[in-house]
Amino acid sequence: MIRSTVILLCILLSLGGCAAVGEFGNRLKYNVQGEYYLQKQDYKQGLKTFGETVKNDRKSPEANFYYGRFLLIESTARKAIPYLKQATVLAPDKSDYQFWLGLAYGESGQEDLERRSYQKALKLDPQNIQALTYMGNNRFRAKKYTVALEYYSRALALSDQNPQALYNRAVILRRLGRVPEEKRALLQYLDAYPSGNFARLAADRLNSLGDGSYRNHHLGLRTLTLMKIEFLPFSDKISKKSFPSLDLVGETLDNMSRGTLNIIVYQVNNKSLAKSRAVSIRNYLIARYPDLQKNNRIRTSWFGTAEKRTVLKKTVVLKESVQFFLTDFKKNSK
Secondary structure, eight states, X not given: OHHHHHHHHHHHTTTTOHXXXXXXXXXXXXXXXXXXXHHHTOHHHHHHHHHHHHHHOTTOHHHHHHHHHHHHHHSOHHHHHHHHHHHHHHOXXXXXXXXXXXXXXXXXXXXXXXXXXXXXHHHHOTTOHHHHHHHHHHHHXXXXXXXXXXXXXXXXXXXXXXXXHHHHHHHHHHHTTOHHHHHHHHHHHHHHOOSSXXXXXXXXXXXXXXXXSEEEEEETTEEEEEEOOOBOTTSOOBOGGGHHHHHHHHHHHHTBSSOEEEEEEEETTOHHHHHHHHHHXXXXXXXXXTHHHHTTOEEEEXXXXXXXXXXXXXXXXXXXXXXXXXXXXXXXXX
């Protein structure tokens, strides 16, 4: 079947002959090989394979492109640039080739050439989401905030889970003094990416603006960014949407060999409700993680006052809140 297909292609491409079929086969082979090494993160083998390939097939845009990609990863951007540039010359219609050339320029500090490459990439494909995002980054670094915001918005219109665009949009809105929009942007970032360094920064910034939708809790050497623990109105019944956050707290403590979890609940002018809510959280965790009760690893406190805390040098007053922190811990885990 494959032999018949090749013969038929040779007939149809009689002007170019079977050489055209061979060229097509090589292009397909290089693309498959390149993507395989990238997905397997076998960059050293990719560098070796395409280093040999590009010597034998200098006119192949695919060979130059993938060799440039692996040089960018394993070596230096400056070494990658000639090959990525050659790929764009041999295949001027490839938006991705222009994007990766731009990325190499950016990594080597040539930001004007970086910007021009992204512009070419977007001219070829206005929906190249990587080019939109990194064009936003380029304009962000140049302090062209309004222009950067436009590119991030275009990228987010294509994918609302784009982490760089989500976070940098919030930073730009802060620098432009557009605080209500910044809050919404921070919330959108945290809804999509509630863990990691940027989540912790986003939660602190949000708290400093008076929004307690998310909060950082320090459990020993770990910091958990959790959604606000909520209850049904006028009751101590935990809202179901808070279950995942409490489960994360319980799993974290359960996986540590030592440490006492302190649960502190504040409820202004209602100490009894604060107490019952603290007990509800304790009971939930014990029901889910029974070993915590056996080892007496949960301690509760409650106050009928507002909580005052300092975040990013700003004093924040919370009329109702839940705080978790760990004492008597060490680094070892189970």
